[in-house]
Amino acid sequence: MLLIKCPWCGERDAHEFSYGGEAHITRPENPDKLSDEQWADYLFMQKNAMGPFLERWVHAHGCRRWFNVRRDTVTHEITAVYKMGDRPPERTA
Amino acid sequence: MPKSYLRQSALAHLHLEAHAVEVAGDAGVDLCERPFRGQLVLRGDCTDNAFRDAVQQALGVTLPVEPNSVTNVDQVSVIWLGPDEWLVVVPDGHEQAIEQELREALAGIHFAVTDVGDSRAVIGISGPHARDVLKKGCSVDLHPRVFGPGQCAQTALARCHMLLHQVNQAPTYDIYVHRSFADYIWCWLEDAAQEFGLAIIAQAPGASAGARAPESEPVVPA
Numbered sequence: 311m312l313l314i315k316c317p318w319c320g321e322r323d324a325h326e327f328s329y330g331g332e333a334h335i336t337r338p339e340n341p342d343k344l345s346d347e348q349w350a351d352y353l354f355m356q357k358n359a360m361g362p363f364l365e366r367w368v369h370a371h372g373c374r375r376w377f378n379v380r381r382d383t384v385t386h387e388i389t390a391v392y393k394m395g396d397r398p399p400e401r402t403a
Numbered sequence: 404m405p406k407s408y409l410r411q412s413a414l415a416h417l418h419l420e421a422h423a424v425e426v427a428g429d430a431g432v433d434l435c436e437r438p439f440r441g442q443l444v445l446r447g448d449c450t451d452n453a454f455r456d457a458v459q460q461a462l463g464v465t466l467p468v469e470p471n472s473v474t475n476v477d478q479v480s481v482i483w484l485g486p487d488e489w490l491v492v493v494p495d496g497h498e499q500a501i502e503q504e505l506r507e508a509l510a511g512i513h514f515a516v517t518d519v520g521d522s523r524a525v526i527g528i529s530g531p532h533a534r535d536v537l538k539k540g541c542s543v544d545l546h547p548r549v550f551g552p553g554q555c556a557q558t559a560l561a562r563c564h565m566l567l568h569q570v571n572q573a574p575t576y577d578i579y580v581h582r583s584f585a586d587y588i589w590c591w592l593e594d595a596a597q598e599f600g601l602a603i604i605a606q607a608p609g610a611s612a613g614a615r616a617p618e619s620e621p622v623v624p625a
């Protein structure tokens with residue numbers, strides 16, 4: 311069972327959460343000025359890193375809040391949880 | 404609000420009153436429907452003192468700002484749903500008056516209050532094995548050292564979204580599920596409780612979250 315620590319509710323089973331993809335992707339200021347290629351890049355292209363990855367989750371069956379997680383995509387180890395709008399905490403070791 | 408003669412609780416079709424007993428006796432688990440509670444969803448910024456004070460003034464209950472906690476006075480309970488969202492449970496028929504009091508007290512403050520009616524059905528589960536039943540379908544740690552009276556959790560029970568509120572030490576819990584899931588969850592609970600001995604308890608309509616007395620004596624069979 312994978313436990314994810316909601317910043318509000320604490321540790322809960324992963325089934326309570328939904329995944330929201332890569333975190334910290336900035337929405338372009340002027341979408342209508344972009345080429346189709348640039349827009350598609352914003353919408354669909356994610357880093358899909360192997361190892362530590364910053365991603366968004368929502369506590370769908372709980373408080374329904376979005377937040378950020380740093381999860382190792384190989385081991386599932388979660389090394390940071392932080393609120394929307396915050397920067398990822400410094401990595402320790 | 405529908406006229407009362409057209410109004411049926413979520414589990415009315417099960418005719419629970421036909422199976423109900425007055426007291427649980429030595430059953431390990433007792434179940435009841437708690438029909439017809441007034442329910443309002445309140446939203447606002449709890450870091451704003453003016454918002455908290457106005458809610459306190461309107462409801463006579465301190466707003467629970469601690470995640471997963473419930474406050475109640477008399478017949479009114481306020482259940483934490485999120486950092487800016489609460490479920491206000493009031494006696495049936497009082498929801499419009501209380502909504503109006505909230506609107507007046509909160510005038511000029513950014514807030515929202517919505518009467519959600521009977522969108523959630525409420526099932527009460529109590530008895531020495533109530534926790535064992537919930538443990539079969541709920542991944543939240545309900546051990547008394549981490550989860551006790553006055554606490555709540557939105558989670559899943561048997562894969563169904565649930566708002567769980569522990570009411571007293573017995574333990575007694577109120578299970579809020581969306582109305583269309585009530586039949587499924589009731590059947591699941593009956594099945595899960597079978598091995599502990601199950602009693603179905605008659606419940607007077609309108610009994611509300613704060614209406615039961617027993618904050619005091621745990622119900623333990625001799």
Ligand SMILES: [Zn+2]
Nearest residue numbers: 316319369373
């Ligand atoms: Zn949460």
